[in-house]
Amino acid sequence: MFGKKKNVPQIDKEQLELIQNAQKRIKQKKRLYAHFVVFLIGALFLILANTVLGIGKNFKIAEIEWFVFAILLWLFFLLYHIFNVFVTHKFMGKAWEQKQLDKLVALQKNRIEKIKTELKKEAPHIAKSEVYNEQLNNKKTQELTIIVAAAENNAIGKDNKLIWHLSNDLKRFKTLTNGHHIIMGRKTFESFPKPLPNRTHVVITRQQNYKVPEGVITVNSLEAAIEACKTDAQPFIIGGGQIYEQAMNIADKIELTRVHETFEADAFFPEIDTNIWKETSNTFHKKDDNHKHEFSFITYTRK
Structure with missing residues (x-):
């Protein structure tokens, strides 16, 4: 009736944060992949719509077919999407960056406090050593x-x-x-x-x-x-x-x-x-x- 309580593996906050970030990145890449597929299909559709179906066949901009501008504009958004994923890493977000900065500041504060504590402990020994060395030097004369x-x-x-x-x-x-x-x-x-x-x-x-x-x-x-x-x-x-x-x-x-x-x-x-x-x-x-x-x-x- 009463089974043994299963041990639930504990994940520390930093590991959990890495997992969450990895999940965000996977989603971001999936969206980018979907965007790329849609871009290819959409570009092909625009070309067929103009050349086969004759949609907007007589509409040109600077003697260039309108669908070319539409595809180039769409390509720009795709490139921007790629840049965000692989260069700026927008998936991390401003909140994550601020959190990392706060962590670094906290770590530095802890290090400074440790150094201060160690110096307080060592100060009497250092002072004693300096006095001893001074006495020793005086004695040697x-x-x-x-x-x-x-x-x-x-x-x-x-x-x-x-x-x-x-x-x-x-x-x-x-x-x-x-x-x-x-x-x-x-x-x-x-x-x-x-x-x-x-x-x-x-x-x-x-x-x-x-x-x-x-x-x-x-x-x-x-x-x-x-x-x-x-x-x-x-x-x-x-x-x-x-x-x-x-x-x-x-x-x-x-x-x-x-x-x-x-x-x-x-x-x-x-x-x-x-x-x-x-x-x-x-x-x-x-x-x-x-x-x-x-x-x-x-x-x-x-x-």
Whole structure:
């Protein structure tokens, strides 16, 4: 009694429109074909009517039989009909043309809205990328370098003093830092008898109104110290242990003097992670009269 409901194929509006247009065109061509057949029969009838039946035999226009003009006029209408079908496509009509134009406008509006939506989504990422690139470019103009002498157990000092005296290490320190800003903690600064010549000292301290000689810059953070060195293409961080630890996350290079012994100490250099740092040079020095310990000059750059 109750049969299964038949699935009625669904035709979307665009397909339906194409079918309707095709039907209109078929009708138009059928009319044109009928017009052509009627024209042939009618032309033949006019000729026979004049020549056989004698209708209007004596009626002429400019010495030409009247039926010739009648056939030519009819031919003109036939040609006009053909032109409409195959050239101007009148079967589509003004309403169809306007509808197609409206569709195109709607499609363009949709595309514009999609582009606007995508741009709104991407704008924060683009802005962030531009800021990042700007920061990266600014960073590339400055190479922040850690310079340190550390033992095999990473010892760097005891009682705010150096544990060893290596003449070549001191010469290297002087050569590399000469003419640059040197960033240090308060205790490191206080370990100097006086400020080092031909270098700009930037001292990090939490003490308020900390007294320093003229020309020495005081700040309260590593970030502020780096900002104070923005005119220097290669500022150096020279200690102590806590400052080194903070700087390991942002430095571009490490100039390390590795002393090949272990020492008792109260200040240590952080462990160098070789997943982050790449060794680019290594020069070994043996013991001699001026150096009681073997040591190596090693350069690391951030990967």
